[in-house]
Amino acid sequence: xxxxxxxxxxxxxxxxxxxxxxxxxxxxxxxxxxxxxxxxxxxxxxxxxxxxxxxxxxxxxxxxxxxxxxxxxxxxxxxxxxxxxxxxxxxxxxxxxxxxxxxxxxxxxxxxxxxxxxxxxxxxxxxxxxxxxxxxxxxxxxxxxxxxxxxxxxxxxxxxxxxxxxxxxxxxxxxxxxxxxxxxxxxxxxxxxxxxxxxxxxxxxxxxxxxxxxxxxxxxxxxxxxxxxxxxxxxxxxxxxxxxxxxxxxxxxxxxxxxxxxxxxxxxxxxxx
Numbered sequence: 001x002x003x004x005x006x007x008x009x010x011x012x013x014x015x016x017x018x019x020x021x022x023x024x025x026x027x028x029x030x031x032x033x034x035x036x037x038x039x040x041x042x043x044x045x046x047x048x049x050x051x052x053x054x055x056x057x058x059x060x061x062x063x064x065x066x067x068x069x070x071x072x073x074x075x076x077x078x079x080x081x082x083x084x085x086x087x088x089x090x091x092x093x094x095x096x097x098x099x100x101x102x103x104x105x106x107x108x109x110x111x112x113x114x115x116x117x118x119x120x121x122x123x124x125x126x127x128x129x130x131x132x133x134x135x136x137x138x139x140x141x142x143x144x145x146x147x148x149x150x151x152x153x154x155x156x157x158x159x160x161x162x163x164x165x166x167x168x169x170x171x172x173x174x175x176x177x178x179x180x181x182x183x184x185x186x187x188x189x190x191x192x193x194x195x196x197x198x199x200x201x202x203x204x205x206x207x208x209x210x211x212x213x214x215x216x217x218x219x220x221x222x223x224x225x226x227x228x229x230x231x232x233x234x235x236x237x238x239x240x241x242x243x244x245x246x247x248x249x250x251x252x253x254x255x256x257x258x259x260x261x262x263x264x265x266x267x268x269x270x271x272x273x
Contacts, residue, residue, distance in 0.1 A: 025123060026050060028132045032121050038138045043103055043115070048096040052124045056084075057091040059120035059131065062101065069113055072102030086128070111141040126249065 031053045037044045045062070049055055057079040064071055076099055079091030105113075115136050122128040185191065198220060203213075 025125070025127055026053070028121070028129050029134070031123070031129075032119060032132070034117050034119075034134060034136065036115065036117075036136045036138050038103075038140050041103060041105065043101040043138065044098060045101055045117075046096065046098045047093070047119070049093055049121070053121055054082075054092040054094045054124070055119055055121040056087065057093060058087075059118070061118045063116045063118075065114045065116055065135070068105070068107035068110065070104040070106060071115075072104070074101060075099065105140060112137060112139050 031050045032055060033048045035046045035048075047055065047060070057076055060076060062071055062074065077093075077097050079093050082090055082092045084090050084092075115138065117134045117136055118131065120129060120131045186195075198217075
């Protein structure tokens with residue numbers, strides 16, 4: 001019992017710094033909001049950058065999603081020269097900027113168009129976001145200010161769609177759906193080897209002590225449930241930034257000795273075989 005408590009405590013201690021750090025990191029759409037408006041065959045594109053964040057100049061691009069309009073040549077303002085540990089010598093933006101992109105409307109029968117905006121940025125704490133892609137809408141009939149207000153996302157991610165199902169759906173139905181998914185996970189390849197081992201232990205105890213068999217089953221289920229619940233809470237707090245957080249050197253470096261140890265153990269197993 002004491003050993004199990006110690007393990008759970010250690011797990012919480014390891015996860016807590018990650019969750020606290022995640023709470024301080026903005027989501028990409030919050031750190032780098034983009035607005036677009038149209039006037040006289042020109043798009044006015046504004047990139048806002050929050051304090052403590054920066055965008056890579058060469059990662060910013062735009063593309064038309066269909067043949068209804070064509071984009072002209074992109075002329076971004078000069079950035080700040082910066083030497084990046086991943087991309088080498090490059091240019092970045094640390095403050096918001098606005099630039100103008102000429103376009104040619106080919107299909108005048110419609111007045112609403114979609115444009116794809118691509119960018120990538122980092123936070124000064126050392127966290128770099130994966131490449132971001134947004135779909136923005138602009139209208140050629142709305143006035144300039146109205147067009148800015150009408151900007152919206154027209155592409156919903158899988159995470160957002162799942163979140164809408166959970167928040168807007170019937171709570172009882174959602175419960176049984178996730179319960180069913182939980183049972184389904186028990187038959188994934190990584191869990192299949194544990195089934196005959198656990199079954200033999202439980203069945204072996206069933207003839208002499210049913211209570212012991214039940215306690216063994218509950219210990220296994222409760223242990224898995226607590227572990228994944230804690231991991232799920234941490235992931236929910238971190239949101240989309242959890243994957244990016246695990247790219248931080250401060251998190252990766254402590255894992256290096258463990259990976260080397262596992263590699264040496266595998267080498268030893270191969271030699272013995």
